[in-house]
Amino acid sequence: MNKRELLYPRIGETVIEATLDNGLKLFVVPKPHHRKKYAFFTARYGGMDMQFIRNGERCDTPAGIAHYLEHKMFDTKEGNALQQLSQNGAEPNAFTANALTGYYFDCTEHFEENLRILLSFVSVPYFTDESVEKERGIIGQEIRMVEDSPDWQVYERLLACLYRSSPARVPIAGTVESIAEITAQTLYDCHKAFYCPSNMALCVVGSVDADEVIALAEEVLPRERGEVIERCYGEKEDDAAAEKRTVTQMEVALPQFLVGFKCAADDKDLMRQSLIGEMACDVLLGDSSPLFQRLYDEGLINASFGGGFDQLPGVAVLCAGGESEQPEKVSDAILSEAQRLVREGIDPAFFEQIRRASFGATLRALNSFENIAVSLADGYFRGFDALRFPEAYESIEKADVERFLRENLTESRRALSIIEPKKED
Amino acid sequence: MEPVRREIAPEVNLSYVQSEKFKTGTLSVQLITPLDEETASFGALLPSVLRRGTMAHPDMRSLSTALDLLYGSSVGCTVRKKGENQCIGFAASFIDEAFVPGGEKLLEPMCDLLGELLLDPVTRNGRFLSDYVESEKQNLIDAIRGIINDKRDYADLRLLQEMCRGERYGVDKFGSIARVEKITNQTLFRYYQELLSTAHLELFYCGSAELARVEGALSRAFAPLQRGAVVSPAAAEKKRAPETPREITERMDVTQGKLSMGWRASTADAPAMMLANLIFGGYSNSKLFLNVREKLSLCYYASSSYHRSKGIVTVSSGIECKDYETAKREILAQLESVQRGEFEPWEIEGARACLIASLESRGDSAGRMEENALGQAATGIRETAAELIAALRDVTQERIAEAAQSMTLDTVYFLTGEAADHE
DSSP states (O other): EEEEEEETTTTTEEEEEETTOOOEEEEEEEEETTOOOEEEEEEEEOOOEEEEEEEEHHHHHHHHHHHHHHHHHHTTEEEEEHHHHHHTTTEEEEOOOSSEEEEEEOOOHHHHHHHHHHHHHHHHOOOHHHHHHHHHHHHHHHHHHTTOOOOHHHHHHHHHHHHHOOOSOOTTTOOTGGGGGOHHHHHHHHHHHHHHHHGEEEEEESSOHHHHHHHHHHHOSSSOOOOEEEEEEEEEOOSSSSSSSSEESSSSSSSSSEEEEEEEEOOHHHHHHHHHHHHHHHHHHTTTTHHHHHHHTTTTTTTTTTEEEEEEEEEEEEEEEEEEOOOHHHHHHHHHHHHHHHHHHHHHHHHHHHHHHHHHHHHGGGGGGGHHHHHHHHHHHTTTGGGGGHHHHHOHHHHHHHHHHHSSSSSGEHHHHHHEEEEOO | OOOOOEEEEEEEEEEEOOOOOSSEEEEEEEEEEOOOOTTTHHHHHHHHHHHHHHSSSSSHHHHHHHHHHTTTTTEEEEEEEEETTEEEEEEEEOOOOGTTTTTTOOHHHHHHHHHHHHHOOEEEEEEEEEHHHHHHHHHHHOOOOOGGGGGGHHHHHHHHHHHHHTTTGGGTTTTOOOHHHHHHHHHHHHHHHHHHHHHHEEEEESSSSSSHHHHHHHHHHEEEEOOOSSOOOOOOEEEEOOOOOOOEEOOOOOEEOOOEEEEEEESSSSHHHHHHHHHIIISSSSHHHIIIEEETTOEEEEEEEEEETTTEEEEEEOOOOHHHHHHHHHHHHHHHHHTTTTTOHHHHHHHHHHHHHHHHHHHGGGHHHHHHHHHHHHHHHOOOOOHHHHHHHOOOOOHHHHHHHEEEEEEEEEEESSSOOOO
16 A cells, blocks of 8 residues: 655645555545545446456447446445435435446544445445346436436537547436346446456545545455456547537427537546636637627527536537527637637737636635545546646646637537427427 | 624624635625515516626626636626525625735625625616616526426426415516516616615625624625615415315426425424424435335435425425326325334434534535525524534424424425326
8 A cells, every 4th residue: 555645735735645455546635624524436437438348358338337337336235325324414425427437425423434334335236136127217217307308418419419439429327228238247247347446446525534544445345456447439539520410309498509519639638638628618608708798798698608628538529508599600609709719819818817717716616525526536537636737727828728729619520409499289 | 613693784784604614705695585476576687687797897798807807706696585585696706815826815806896796787877778687687588488497496396386376485586477578677777776775685704804804895895885774584474285285287298207295384393394304205215215216116206395484395206107196195105104103213313313414514515604694584593503403303203293293285286298188
């Protein structure tokens, strides 16, 4: 085991970081003045990890399997871990993202006991064909609920438009059809493949003793590191959007839209790339941009409008959307504003203003324990230290953001997803 | 951690929490008025019109630029319902001065900006700018129409509208489209002036600055405020359920049905009712969760809430449309078992631990402290977290059953995708 203390004086944080002999990465972020304690235990295994190589063999698993596994992990020999944790006054939950699955709780009392429950239920699967079968109804309802949600639909449909073969096209929870094939055996296999200490991280935020957390993790978790699994994310995507446009109808009051640009994805220096993408988004269409003011004044967008930059395994996308009666017009205005910025350059004072604002917004988000824990784990899985963002912001030049806009905000990379109100028959 | 509350001007209260543990300072300015069908839409519209520009920062871009330069500070419009009151205003967040690279002060400029937003809007000939009023009216209408996008929220809102028809509680915090459409620049401006003079004003601060500095900065920023005869927040009216519960079914093109139910809970024993609600459907060890969701797989979610100041309990659930009767029967059966006192010691202790943990950690979130301070000012229910924790520890099994027995079913609302069998 090796352990070290990392200091982040610019943002007032200290992190104790350790790597256990079994390969588990562990972070403890002390918060001596908070009553709340938070633990996040996560596997680098998410909705997009559907194809992988195991023991030299290529495995194809159904869409939605990581999410299904997340649901079933709460079953234990004694009953159900969710209930055990709630019983102690802890608030437990879990989520499945594109590239990770996370289990967590927060509590004020019985932290050690709760952490023991968390570590053991996530590392010891316990389910039967019967219990797996029963869960299908619950997950089916969850999928239906997402299918009724315009926010999700507009995003899922945009990704399906932008990409040809990337698993980003597939919803994290899968479909009612795809989860029909999942059995207890497939879930056990995926657990064995991905829930091994060397593929996992534990983050604890709160007033706890780091050595006790380490000792508990060493006691409860398996000693073996587990195998390293190579994943496949489809064929390499080209630079152009696969489809330009997708339209569907739902029960919504106003048309909802999301315009996306399929960005070049390079796996080096992901944090810096991510901040450049976010800053490009702010410069182009953030609240203080000239474009935002103009579109708002013209009534083409309302307060629901916003954008962001997402990195998924092997792909990246800049998207912006909200409600509008004229989505095409907004989409075209975004593209031509990007072209103007590339042509004329970004105003240097505006660039500094955005850098300052973006730094402040990132810092403000660190009030959330969940955000600290998820950022640390996600950064570790993807090869960066998420709390070094002040340094990363300083390293970004105006020319970096201009280059990003020039390369990525082009006609051929663009797609538009629209959800129209249902027409009366 | 409890706020210090003091009156810094007539009917202007400041709740102040000093803490160095956050990355940010939090400020909020809230006007509290009784919720009313006639005025709710005016109240809901006002913050977004004010947020469009001040005399010093006349458009959104200049406001956003000012916020960017204050290290990405944010100021959001808030429209909330607390008991039978509408609370409107602004909530601001800015990084703690300890982390400002240039060492600038942020507290004073943020207080000034909030004062400006509330008291010094951009005007022409003694009115707001018509463009701003018209476009925010449209946005509000869109927002009201948009409630339908989230079917869960929509069903819960429809339940309250039907159940509390004719009561302040049944009025949506945004008002109605018809009322928004009737608002003119002139009537809005008049409403604004009256509100400033008569509404109860609550200020909130949480952060690392000393009380004297915060008080000084806020007093200066709000000095131009002229006060008249202030109207007190409304105390919630408690009603009884009808003899026969009302049942309302609406049809829409949805794949998942939404079943919402409402009860009147007449008990005065709030701590016992809080526990009864948790055991019934208030968290992941509740009867609704364990039985209706987990054991019977009848729904994806089913949870209950206790609206303490109003004395009602509501259940919100998502089900297969065809399961309406079964789900309703099962939810009622779970309630009956709570009313009969059929729950184990572990169910009481789990519920108690959950409520206590939530109260103990309230001081770890500036947002939750602000919500609570505002709720207390609006509903008049004054108690510290420690007092409520002590009261919860004293509640017995009998008191919980008794509190649950005070619940009478009032209204059942069902949103379904299935066509009616018989028209």
